[in-house]
Amino acid sequence: MSVLTDCLSPRLLAGTAAFITGGGSGINLAIAHAFAEVGADVAICGRSEERLERAAQELRALGGRVATAVADVRDPEAMNAAISHAAEKIGPLSTIIAGAAGNFLAPAHDMSSKGFRTVIDIDLLGSFHTARSAFDQLRTTRGNIQFISAGQSDNAYLHQAHVGAAKAGIDSLMRHLAAEWGPYGIRSNALVPGPIGGTEGMKRLAAHIGEQPWTDGIALGRFGTPGEVAAMAVVLASPLASFVTGARIAIDGGLALAGSGLVNRALVQAGTVNGQISDGAYSSPRPQVHP
Ligand code: HXC
Ligand code: NAP
Numbered sequence: 216m217s218v219l220t221d222c223l224s225p226r227l228l229a230g231t232a233a234f235i236t237g238g239g240s241g242i243n244l245a246i247a248h249a250f251a252e253v254g255a256d257v258a259i260c261g262r263s264e265e266r267l268e269r270a271a272q273e274l275r276a277l278g279g280r281v282a283t284a285v286a287d288v289r290d291p292e293a294m295n296a297a298i299s300h301a302a303e304k305i306g307p308l309s310t311i312i313a314g315a316a317g318n319f320l321a322p323a324h325d326m327s328s329k330g331f332r333t334v335i336d337i338d339l340l341g342s343f344h345t346a347r348s349a350f351d352q353l354r355t356t357r358g359n360i361q362f363i364s365a366g367q368s369d370n371a372y373l374h375q376a377h378v379g380a381a382k383a384g385i386d387s388l389m390r391h392l393a394a395e396w397g398p399y400g401i402r403s404n405a406l407v408p409g410p411i412g413g414t415e416g417m418k419r420l421a422a423h424i425g426e427q428p429w430t431d432g433i434a435l436g437r438f439g440t441p442g443e444v445a446a447m448a449v450v451l452a453s454p455l456a457s458f459v460t461g462a463r464i465a466i467d468g469g470l471a472l473a474g475s476g477l478v479n480r481a482l483v484q485a486g487t488v489n490g491q492i493s494d495g496a497y498s499s500p501r502p503q504v505h506p
Contacts, residue, residue: 217442219442219445220252220253222446223253223449223450223453224253225252225253225254226253226254227253227254227449227453228250228253228254228255228310228449228452228453229254229255230254231254231256231309231310231452232256232257232258232280232301232302232305232306232307232308232309233247233250233255233256233258233308233309233310233311233452234257234258234259234260234301234308234310234311234312234349234352235250235257235258235311235312236261236288236341236345237260237261237288237314237315237316238258238261238270238314239259239261239263239266239267239269239270240266241414241415241416242363242408242411242414242416242441242444243259243314243315243363244259244270244273245440245441245442245444246312246314246445246448246449247259247270247274248274248277248442248445249442249445249446249448249449250310250445250449250452251277251278253449253453254279255279256279256280256282256305257274257279257281257282257305258281258283258284258297258301258304258308259271259274259281259282259283259284260283260284260286260288260294260297260301260315261285261315262285262286262287263285264285267283267284267285268283270283271283280304280305280306281305282300282301282304282305284296284297284298284300284301285297288313288315288341288342288344288345289336289337289341289344290344291344291347291348294344294345294347294348295348297348298345298349298352302352307352307355307356308352308353308356308358309352309356309357309359309452310358310359310360310452311345311346311349311352311353311360311361312360312361312363312448313341313342313346313360313361313362313385315338315341316334316337316338316341316363316416317337317338318334318375318378318416319419320420320422320423321374321377322374323374323376326376326377330377331376331380333377334377334378334381335377335380335381335384337381338378338381338382338384338385339381339385339388342362342388343388345360346360346388346392346403350396350401353396353401354396354399354400354401357399357400357401358401358402359401359402359403359404359451359452359456360389360392360401360402360403360404361404361451361452362385362386362388362389362404362405363385363406363408364382364386364405364406364463365382365408366465366470366471367379367382368382368385368386368407369383369471370471370474370475371475371479372478373478373479373482373483374482385405386405389403389404389405389461390403390461393460393461394461397460397461402456402457402459402460403460404451404456404459404460404462404463404464405462405463405464406447406448406464406466407463407464407465407466407467407471408439408444408466408467409438409466409468409471410426410429410430410433410439410467410470411438411439411441411443411444412438412440413441414441423482423485424481424482424485425481427481428477428480429470429478431477432473432474432475432476432477432478433467433468433469433470433473434468434469434470434472434473435469436468437468438468439466439468443466444466447464447466451464
C-alpha cells in the first residue's frame with residue numbers, strides 16, 4: 216500500500232495504457248510507478264536500454280504489462296516507431312507523458328549555439344514529436360497528454376536561458392494543443408514540478424549552491440518528492456479531471472510565489488559556473504545606477 220492507493224482506488228486506471236518519455240529515471244519513472252499502482256499498463260522510452268530495462272523490472276513487480284522503447288525524442292521517426300511498438304504491446308494509449316529533458320547550468324553568453332539547441336531539441340521538439348506521434352492513439356482513446364514544464368518557464372533563473380526558453384515553448388505548445396485537440400476529446404495539460412529531492416535535475420541545479428537557497432523560497436519549506444508529482448499526474452489522467460485542459464499545474468510547494476531571487480543571489484555569491492570561477496561578471500559589485 217502507498218499514499219496513492221490509500222487515497223485512490225488501485226483500479227482507478229485499470230484497463231488503460233500510458234506512454235512516458237524519459238520514463239527510465241527520476242520524476243518520470245515515479246509517474247510510471249504511480250500509473251502501474253493504480254492499474255494502468257505502462258510503456259517507458261529513453262535513450263539507454265539498460266536504464267529502461269532496470270526500470271521495467273521494478274515496474275513489472277507491480278503486476279501490470281510493461282513495455283520499453285529505446286528512442287531519442289529528437290528523432291520523429293524513432294518516436295513514431297516507439298509509440299506504435301508501445302500500443303502493440305500494451306494496447307491503445309490513453310495517457311502520454313512528455314517528460315524527457317536535458318539540463319545544465321551555463322551562462323547564455325558562454326553557451327554554444329549547439330548547447331542551446333540541444334536543450335530546445337530534447338525538451339521542446341521532443342515534446343512536439345511525442346505529441347505528434349501519439350495523436351492517432353489519443354484520438355482513438357479520447358485520451359490526455361501531459362507535458363513536464365518547469366518554473367524556469369516564467370521566472371528567470373541565472374544560467375537557465377536555454378531551459379526557460381524550452382519550457383516556455385512547451386507551455387505554449389500545451390495550450391495550442393488543448394485548443395486544437397479539444398474537439399477530438401483530447402485533454403492537454405502541463406505539470407510544473409518545483410525542486411524535487413533526489414533527482415538528476417536538482418543534483419545539477421543545486422550543485423554549487425546547495426539546497427538552502429531553494430528551500431528558503433519554498434512556502435512549504437522543503438523539496439518535493441517524485442511521488443508528489445506523480446500523484447498529480449494520475450489525478451490529471453483520471454476521470455476526476457475530465458474537464459481540465461489547457462492548465463499548467465504547479466506541484467512546487469509555493470516556490471513560484473517567491474520567484475527566483477534567492478537562487479540567483481546564491482549563484483552570484485558562489486561566483487561559479489560549471490565548477491569554475493566565472494569571468495567575474497557575476498562576482499563584481501553591481502554598477503550604481505542612481506547616485
Ligand atoms: C555548457 C554544455 C554543457 C555544460 C553540454 N553542453 N553540457 N555547454 N555547459 N555543462 C553543450 C556541449 O558542449 C555541446 O555543444 C552541446 O551542449 C551538446 O552536448 P552533448 O553532450 O553532445 O549532448 P547530448 O549527448 O545530446 O546530451 C544532452 C545533455 C546531457 C542535455 C547535454 O546533459 C543529457 O543527456 N542530459 C539528460 C539528463 C538531464 O539533463 N537530466 C536533468 C533534467 S532536469 P558543443 O558546441 O560544445 O558541441 C531539468 C530540470 C528543469 O530539465 C528544472 C528543474 C527545477
Ligand atoms: P532525469 O532523471 O534526468 O530524467 C530525464 C529523462 O529523460 C531520463 O530518463 C533520460 O534518459 C531521458 N532523456 C533525456 N534526453 C532524452 C532524449 N533525447 N530522448 C529520450 N529520452 C531522453 O531528470 P528529472 O530531474 O527526473 O527530470 C524529469 C522531468 O522533470 C524533466 O522534464 C525535467 O525538466 C522536469 N523537472 C524536474 C525538476 C526537478 O526538480 N528534478 C523540476 C522541474 C521540472 P536517457 O538519458 O537514458 O535517455
